[in-house]
Amino acid sequence: MTLLHYSCKAGAHGVGDPAAALRLSNQLISLGADVSLRSRWTNMNAVHYAAYFDVPELIRILLKASKPRVLNSTCSDFHHGTALHIAASNLCLGSVQCLLEHGANPTVRNDKGQGPAEVVPDPMDMTLDKAEAAMVAKELKQLLLDSVPLSCNLPRATLLNYDNIPGNLMLTSIGLKLGDRVVLDDMKTGTLRFCGTTEFASGQWVGVELDEPEGKNDGSVGGVRYFICPPKLGIFAPVSKIAKAVEKAPSSVTSTPKTPRMDFSRVTGKNKKEKKEIMEREKALRKKSMSVASLDPDGVKVELGDQVLVAGVKQGIIRYYGKTDFAPGYWFGVELENPTGKHDGSVFGVRYFNCMPKYGVFAPPSRVQRIQTLQKQLSNRYNHFVFVSYSILVLIACRYPPLVRSCQNPFDQSANFICHGASTREPFT
Structure with missing residues (x-):
């Protein structure tokens, strides 16, 4: 990674300092920094990083200093998507608007055949506490769809706009009505309860009450x-995802009564529920195990509440460890001793821990060091130095006894004892 890459990462709102990153990037570009250079680790160039961390101010100066081909350059780490794909997938509304203003192509598809509008996270997959993110996703997708030229070969250009068609007419046109038994994605079965437009996404959606508790809500979003x-x-699902459930017709062939079969449907449902509970417990255990990180080669564990140094300068206490919504990977949340931080434990409206304003800071594991571990390392180094020093004294005493006896200022009493004790031996030949 180049300094320009790090500068773009340092401009993330709520984590870094956009103004300082902007000044540094301007200075680096004036010194000849190449915007098109890629990181060997992520294959991302500076524009990709600025889009990922949603720093539109940096995108403007980077595009101004780069060649035109950089704007729509792709990245293999994001399925060969462009900076527009990267910003859209991370709900970076400001970066998407900036890229579109500078002429980014909204019709470019990645290796999965997806355009930028299709990589926007589905609001239906978001929990209720992320209603604000769901609204951003809806606005972002609509912005990208509106930017697609009508002449291009995309589904939006070839499909009619059904937003204003009543739900009952839509169901009639496909041979369904509310209350019908339907199959969702050829897997989940249930009863059709709703059809129409919604607040969380554009277009026509159907609401289904499933037979098994495999859904996402209680009919509200x-x-x-x-x-x-x-x-x-x-x-909820698009209309194209459902089909009418086919009921098996009763057989007309009469047969002798058989022993009543046991209904295993509830047992199967129970087994599914038990498996799901086991998976959730395992996931919780894995998450708990990830709350403790190894920060040094000796494998010393660092736990919540430990005293640490951030970047070797700021001292504080670990209050959080795990994944975040503002950046990939695992991060430490630290409550500092002095108000030299950036927040109160929350970033972009998501709270990770509690502390006073300006006392909270996030840092990657590579920038955090437990104080006890650091003291132990310093102690080990000091002991090693003392051992080496005494070893050298013994060698000198054995080889040059007269020289040692002539020393006016021996290191200490222990060294003097070693030297005089060794002077009685035969010197090395």
């Missing part, structure tokens, strides 16, 4: 209720 069902039984 973002505080808006569309139908009523028990929790975890409700799910």
Whole structure:
């Protein structure tokens, strides 16, 4: 990675300092920094990093100093998507607007055949506490769809706009009605409860009450209720994802009565529920095990509440460890001893821990060192130095006894004892 890459990362809002990153990037570009150079680790150039960390101010100066081909350059770490794909997948609304203003192509597809609008996270996959992110996702997707030229070969250009068609007419056109049994994605079965437009995404959506608790809601999303069902039984999907369930016709052939079969459907459901609970417990255990990180080659564990040094300068206490919404990878949340931080434990509206304003800071594991571990390392180095010093004294005493006896200022009493004790031996030949 070059200094320009690090400068773009340092401009992340809520974590870094955009103004300082902007000044440093300007200075680096004036000294001849190449915007098109890529990181060997992530294959990302500076524009990709600025888009990933949502720093539109940096994108403007980077595009001004780069060649035109950099704007739509792709990155293999994001399925050969462009900076527009990267910003869209991370809900970076400011970066998307900036890239579109500078002429980024919204029709470029990645290796999966997806355009920038198709990599925007689905609001349906977001929990209720992320309603704000869901609204940003909806606005971002609409912005990208509106930027697609009508002449290009994309689904939006070839499909009609069904937003204003009533839900009942839509269902009639595909041979369905509310209350019908339907199959979702050829896997989940349930009852059709809703069809129409929603607040969380554009277009026509259907709401289905599933037979098994494999859904995402209770018929409401973002505080808006569309139908009523028990929790975890409700799910929304595009109209194209459902089909009418085919009921098996009863056989006309009469046969002798058989022994009543046991209904294993509830048992299967119970087994599924038990498996799901086991998976959730294992996931919780893995998450708990990841809350402790090894920060040095000796394998010394660092836990929440430990005293640490951040970047070798700032002292504080670990309050959080795990993944975040503002950047990939694992991060430490540290409550500093002095108000030299950047926040109060929350970034972009997501709270990770609690502390006073300006006392919170996030840092990657490579920038955090436990104080006890550091003291132990210094102690080991000191002991090693003392051992080596005494070893050298013994060698000198054995080889040159007269020289040692003539020393006016021996190192200490122990060294003097070693020297005089060794002077009685035969010197090395």
